[in-house]
Amino acid sequence: MQFTSSSIGRKILMAITGQAMVLFAVVHLLGNSSIFGWLNGGINAYAEHLHSMPLPIIMGFRLVLLAIVCVHIWFGIQLTIENRGGRPQEYAVKSTQKATFASENMIWTGSLLALFLVYHLAHFTFQVINPETAALSNLVPLHDMMVPNVMGMVVAGFKNFFVSFIYAGAMVALFLHLSHGIQSFFQTMGWSCDKSQPVIIKVGTLVALGLFLGYVTIPLTIFAGILKG
Amino acid sequence: MSDHKTMTLTLIVWRQKSANDPGKFETYTAKNITEHHSFLEMLDCVNEDLIHADKDPIVFDHDCREGICGMCSQIINGAAHGGQERTTVCQLHMRKFKDGDTIYIEPWRARAFPIIRDLIVDRSALDKIIQSGGYTSCHTGGVADGNAILIPKAVADEAMDAAQCIGCGACVAGCPNGAAMLFTGAKVSQLALLPQGKGEASMRVKNMTKTMTECGFGNCTNHYECMAACPKGINVKFIARMNREFLKAQFA
Numbered sequence: 001m002q003f004t005s006s007s008i009g010r011k012i013l014m015a016i017t018g019q020a021m022v023l024f025a026v027v028h029l030l031g032n033s034s035i036f037g038w039l040n041g042g043i044n045a046y047a048e049h050l051h052s053m054p055l056p057i058i059m060g061f062r063l064v065l066l067a068i069v070c071v072h073i074w075f076g077i078q079l080t081i082e083n084r085g086g087r088p089q090e091y092a093v094k095s096t097q098k099a100t101f102a103s104e105n106m107i108w109t110g111s112l113l114a115l116f117l118v119y120h121l122a123h124f125t126f127q128v129i130n131p132e133t134a135a136l137s138n139l140v141p142l143h144d145m146m147v148p149n150v151m152g153m154v155v156a157g158f159k160n161f162f163v164s165f166i167y168a169g170a171m172v173a174l175f176l177h178l179s180h181g182i183q184s185f186f187q188t189m190g191w192s193c194d195k196s197q198p199v200i201i202k203v204g205t206l207v208a209l210g211l212f213l214g215y216v217t218i219p220l221t222i223f224a225g226i227l228k229g
Numbered sequence: 230m231s232d233h234k235t236m237t238l239t240l241i242v243w244r245q246k247s248a249n250d251p252g253k254f255e256t257y258t259a260k261n262i263t264e265h266h267s268f269l270e271m272l273d274c275v276n277e278d279l280i281h282a283d284k285d286p287i288v289f290d291h292d293c294r295e296g297i298c299g300m301c302s303q304i305i306n307g308a309a310h311g312g313q314e315r316t317t318v319c320q321l322h323m324r325k326f327k328d329g330d331t332i333y334i335e336p337w338r339a340r341a342f343p344i345i346r347d348l349i350v351d352r353s354a355l356d357k358i359i360q361s362g363g364y365t366s367c368h369t370g371g372v373a374d375g376n377a378i379l380i381p382k383a384v385a386d387e388a389m390d391a392a393q394c395i396g397c398g399a400c401v402a403g404c405p406n407g408a409a410m411l412f413t414g415a416k417v418s419q420l421a422l423l424p425q426g427k428g429e430a431s432m433r434v435k436n437m438t439k440t441m442t443e444c445g446f447g448n449c450t451n452h453y454e455c456m457a458a459c460p461k462g463i464n465v466k467f468i469a470r471m472n473r474e475f476l477k478a479q480f481a
Contacts, residue, residue, distance in 0.1 A: 007448045008438055008475040079448050086340050086407030086447025093333045095307030097457035184451040190473025193466045
């Protein structure tokens with residue numbers, strides 16, 4: 001049986017692509033945190049640093065990310081459909097002992113995150129949601145050159161309650177998805193045993209919580225007026 | 230008997246004449262039940278009343294009634310084997326219930342386990358998984374010395390923990406996806422740990438997981454409901470070990 005049609009093979013593909021996205025989320029948060037000013041020039045300098053990389057590297061990185069997202073979504077949907085049929089009739093009394101809200105709703109938190117991803121890209125990458133504040137068409141001076149005003153775009157976006165609300169809501173979905181997903185990765189790769197598993201579950205949930213808090217701080221501080229453009 | 234207080238219980242039991250019958254819940258009253266009755270003995274009492282009233286008794290699987298054969302298989306109030314830790318239905322006692330309780334009794338529900346009648350399901354899919362790799366192909370010859378192959382104690386203990394599986398199928402019934410990963414993981418691990426089983430480990434894990442999918446079992450999503458349902462307390466670390474064996478087998 002092919003790896004991509006086997007039960008465990010597909011599970012491993014879900015785990016690896018999922019974990020790659022967790023690593024991306026960690027690096028993305030570290031980069032975004034430059035908005036708080038620890039980097040000389042703030043998030044505008046960080047964005048300029050990324051965009052000054054050679055185009056093949058940027059496009060290659062984007063294509064790999066896109067492929068990872070597609071594999072994760074494809075097998076996620078396929079496995080969920082198969083698994084829904086695994087128990088043709090539900091029990092009259094529902095009694096879950098170990099499953100959690102997060103583990104039972106991976107498909108829904110995942111779908112919300114996929115929708116959010118489209119919105120997020122339209123907002124900050126393609127900049128079509130609020131074209132008047134688009135960073136690419138509003139250049140500001142940085143050191144001795146003119147760069148896109150990412151800071152202005154982000155601040156203008158998050159001043160809006162609904163935009164901030166969408167971002168915060170998506171991060172709740174991210175927390176739920178990862179609180180099950182991170183520990184699941186170690187179990188699926190076979191890197192856990194009875195002694196390490198409870199620790200992995202706790203650490204995985206903490207990492208998910210850390211990502212949630214880190215990401216949600218940006219819209220929250222901007223909306224509250226603490227972080228100004 | 231320490232006291233003669235008896236209980237009266239309401240049972241809501243799944244009745245289904247055959248695999249093709251849609252089936253439905255029927256309500257029965259269990260009278261004169263003491264706390265010392267096992268769950269199956271309580272059902273025996275109900276069945277006796279049904280037979281006297283010229284009605285079909287509730288059909289259920291059972292055999293040893295001492296918790297080691299793996300035949301009994303009922304979902305009681307939504308939990309496999311009644312939800313008491315490391316307990317099969319036959320070892321579940323009525324002292325866990327109180328007078329006036331309403332108890333739902335259902336068969337294992339999984340795509341791979343078609344219902345034969347009432348609470349009996351066809352679990353031969355588990356046998357098919359074993360047939361596809363749950364063995365070692367060795368010439369055993371005459372009766373060998375018990376200690377001819379020396380195995381470190383820790384390894385033997387770990388293999389024994391996996392070998393505790395009685396094949397009842399509670400893991401499948403408890404799994405929201407109807408997956409047989411704990412059952413298969415336990416057998417793959419038990420044999421992969423021991424020297425006799427190592428030689429065929431990669432062939433075994435590939436074949437057994439393939440059969441698992443072919444039999445209609447779902448895929449694991451790490452809910453760990455199987456571990457909670459298992460009357461032998463088999464740990465999901467054996468699923469992790471099987472995943473490891475599967476990955477290793479890709480390079481073998």
